[in-house]
Amino acid sequence: MVVKHTSGSLTMTTANRADLQQRCSAVIVGIGACGSCTRWVVKDAIELERSGTPTVSLYTQAFAILAVTVAKSEGMADLLNVLLPHPLNSLADDEVRSAARASIDRVTQALLAGPVPA
Template sequence: MSNVCPVKADQDRKARAAAILTSSFGLIDPTATARGSGSVAPRLPELTGARGVLLDNTKGNAGPLLRHVGTMLEEHYGVRPFGMARKLVYSRPADPSLLDDLASQYEFVVTGVGACGSCTSGCVRDAVALETRGIPTVAIHTSVFMNSAIAHAKAFGRPDLQFVEVEHPIAAISDDELRQRAAKIVDSVAAALVGEAA
């Protein structure tokens, strides 16, 4: 007769499975206790003349929305013309070498768009990684996935990450609609970069 408690054995099995999922596949449990801590990078003193980059996570219409936001930041806030970067897979974190390059060349990053479960997770992970590198980062998420973004940020020990909410969905709308949505959020993006409540 085994002396192993069935409940304890089941808990151990679940803990091992969770460890494999998090270490091998990069998955997280957003309800878990924060596994890290830190604060966001210092915000910019001003946007005029600042050099930023748009990090497109390749989600449908993310690139066009980001370009509209970038153009409006240039026109209304005097940032320098934006660079554009893309990661390969929206559901995974960006390659660390890409983030290293962005951190060495730019003063801030605007990334997105979190518009589903996996791309929201990837977007938050990118923002955490960039902030850890000392780069102020704003991640754009659609309204339906803001709660998920906030939960992921807490799970990574970064509850003060800067998120901006855009109306859901973005994938199947026209360029004119994307421009209108960008106009609604550009002031919030600017405020998050300089540390003001939007």
């Protein structure tokens, strides 16, 4: 498992994306819990998918319309995603862990669904 922490207000660097592509057979990009970070989560997931790396983007329900709009505008309407409860930032740590556990099966199913049509 590889964990990369990047800024939620910027896209992933080319070097970070290349490193993930080289070291990972699939990537989970998240978490979009605000407008700008949701946009970057989706943009990063699109770039990874286009390069052939199966990717799932995670964002909260409040930003689902934004995420879908960004994906459609980039020609990736079928981009795989898992919606999380909103808000996450105000939840206690145990509640965030519970939300993560509840989404594991959905993330796994999305990754196993196959490549996203370009």
